[in-house]
Amino acid sequence: MTEPILQLHDLVKRYGGLTVTDRLNLSVMPRQVHAIIGPNGAGKTTLIQLIAGALKPNSGRIVLGGRDITALAMHERVALGLARSYQITNVFKSCSVLDNLALAVQARKGSSMRFWRRAIDEAALFREAAEIGERVGLADRLQVIAASLSHGEQRQLELGLALASAPQLLLLDEPMAGMGPEESARLIPLIKGLGRQHTVVLIEHDMDAVFQLADCISVLVAGQVMATGTPDQIRVNADVKKAYLGDEVVP
Numbered sequence: 001m002t003e004p005i006l007q008l009h010d011l012v013k014r015y016g017g018l019t020v021t022d023r024l025n026l027s028v029m030p031r032q033v034h035a036i037i038g039p040n041g042a043g044k045t046t047l048i049q050l051i052a053g054a055l056k057p058n059s060g061r062i063v064l065g066g067r068d069i070t071a072l073a074m075h076e077r078v079a080l081g082l083a084r085s086y087q088i089t090n091v092f093k094s095c096s097v098l099d100n101l102a103l104a105v106q107a108r109k110g111s112s113m114r115f116w117r118r119a120i121d122e123a124a125l126f127r128e129a130a131e132i133g134e135r136v137g138l139a140d141r142l143q144v145i146a147a148s149l150s151h152g153e154q155r156q157l158e159l160g161l162a163l164a165s166a167p168q169l170l171l172l173d174e175p176m177a178g179m180g181p182e183e184s185a186r187l188i189p190l191i192k193g194l195g196r197q198h199t200v201v202l203i204e205h206d207m208d209a210v211f212q213l214a215d216c217i218s219v220l221v222a223g224q225v226m227a228t229g230t231p232d233q234i235r236v237n238a239d240v241k242k243a244y245l246g247d248e249v250v251p
């Protein structure tokens with residue numbers, strides 16, 4: 001039987017007297033896009049930060065690939081195959097798409113200070129960077145300076161930068177934010193494809209996008225998972241509909 005790639009056990013996060021993550025349990029299966037949705041203030045961002053290691057839980061356990069990572073720092077989680085794509089961009093604006101990706105690949109390989117690196121290594125580096133560019137839909141934009149990319153293309157490049165660390169699990173924080181309908185339509189199949197290779201956990205407010213791209217959806221309400229299921233199961237779930245009344249509309 002396939003084991004979950006990520007498991008959260010009785011996770012609790014409190015801010016003073018406010019319990020934001022409330023004995024939360026969640027399993028994420030590999031090679032899926034698993035979306036976490038929920039009304040405003042349900043604790044989605046907090047949950048992503050707990051998984052990434054940007055926040056420490058008050059109690060509970062986080063298990064990645066069978067290993068307890070609860071006590072590990074962010075960079076140690078990255079080394080074990082966890083990557084997070086930020087809304088706040090870490091793109092070098094004056095560099096080309098290809099150079100940005102090559103730098104990210106080089107960072108993974110830990111060879112940034114090796115000025116004497118052989119040319120053959122450099123060719124492999126740029127080949128890998130170009131391949132990542134292709135996977136995020138930027139094959140014909142590799143030589144473009146990052147600052148000239150559209151908003152949507154910059155988000156695609158950020159995805160590419162996250163992929164450069166060769167993650168097992170990719171965390172995406174509102175990948176559709178600020179995108180127009182055309183840009184979203186382009187990103188949906190890309191993210192779906194990434195889920196097949198890396199496993200994607202995302203939070204997203206665009207419900208149309210979530211129901212198109214997710215294999216599995218968990219609904220977070222008041223810091224707990226109220227329901228987990230396929231988009232079709234979640235769409236007809238009466239409790240979920242009730243939780244969303246007056247908030248985002250489940251399509």
Ligand SMILES: Nc1ncnc2c1ncn2[C@@H]1O[C@H](COP(=O)(O)OP(=O)(O)OP(=O)(O)O)[C@@H](O)[C@H]1O
Binds near residue numbers: 041
């Ligand atoms: N650093 C903090 N200190 C105190 N309270 C916080 C802090 N960060 C978040 N909260 C509170 O925790 C709750 C959950 O916040 P969180 O941002 O995780 O929810 P969310 O589901 O991502 O919301 P949204 O959909 O509006 O982005 C909110 O009530 C928020 O005010």
